[in-house]
Amino acid sequence: MDASSSSTEVSLHVAVGLSQRTGDEATKGPFIIDEDAKSIVYTREGEEETLYPELLQPLLGRVLSGYNATVLFYPDDTAVDLLNPNSQDLKAVTHPVLGIVVDDLSEIAVFTAEEAFSLYLEGVETQKIAGNLISRCSSLFSLTVEQRQETPGGSSAYCRSRLHCFDLTGGARKEDLNGANPLLTVMELKDSDSMPVHGLLPMLLYQGLEGNSYTVLLYCIQVEGLIDEEVPWALSLAQVVRGLRMKVSPGHWSPKEAAQSLRAHIREQRSRIVSAGESGGEGVNQLGELIKALQIVKNQEWEKKKARSKEIEANRRIRLAARGLLLGQPSPSHSEKPDPTPQNRDTQLKIQQLQEQLRTEMEELLRGGKVSVDLNQKRLSRIQQLKEAIGQEQRSLKQTSQHTATPGVAMVRCSFMFLQ
Structure with missing residues (x-):
């Protein structure tokens, strides 16, 4: 996929949180953030809410502006479609124009944030199919945004971006009993200048760490006791990831x-x-x-x-x-058109008012009986004016609808998969 001719170099933002378990309770500790990357620190319970406006909310605006974004959340190559689980294998294809494309992965069109979040919750519930393997499996929830724009030649071009949200498992050491964090594998491949061509998860992670993407790593460390071997290893991994730099630019393709x-x-x-x-x-x-x-x-x-x-x-x-994995009531049809824009709603309301006036004038004309020629001409003139006004508003509504159906309108699609 072609990118804009100009690109901006950006750093990868990292937030590391500590949670110490004492008995059955977990005590939240400080989140250690890269200050040079315009990040934040929180130390008390509840302050983690500042992560969203400081680190995550800006990503959404960048996605809508055509940039890619990746969120890495960390508390045999197999992938499961969580939105539409079946026995079909999911394989990655490196497309010469679109980049990495996952074959046969279900994508569902959404029109609201609520629909997207509902699909996310259903995918989380579907993870139960992994059983005891869930602690060793990662997941990826994706939003793909395409905005159609008209080119001078009349053909359609697209501004295409995506938001990848990874939930990674494993430890910061290769010897970890729960397996190694996939980031370790990718970072080693980066250090050796070797492209991770094998494995769906490494390919997708490499894209977020090396490719055209704003990336944020949220690393939550579970501390067991006063001294925990995992902490220095985790902080070391976070420090290495923090040093990455990427060049980003909006993506366009025809x-x-x-x-x-x-x-x-x-x-x-x-x-x-x-x-x-x-x-x-x-x-x-x-x-x-x-x-x-x-x-x-x-x-x-x-x-x-x-x-x-x-x-x-x-x-x-x-x-x-x-499978008993369906949450709540059926979600609204994702193929339905969204509500009209405020401008279209005003135009539709005006058309309804004009049609009501026309109906009234027609009724008065029919019930008027014998009237003077001048009065009759005035009524006919008002009826003609109302018809012309209705026609003008209907043409305006059609033009507005055509305008919002091509340039500038986004199609948002969700996908969710389990990666082992």
């Missing part, structure tokens, strides 16, 4: 241009295969990857995404209900 480019590469690859007389081998595999990449681009069409979202929403509720 489905039409991406499809044209991929089709051109497919034609070139086919010509090479025919010229070389290949019937298999690397060239054929590359052709297959290009064809799959083109299909992924085609599947990004909003109408296809909405139709697929509606289908997933219906099927997944049946599966979740059968």
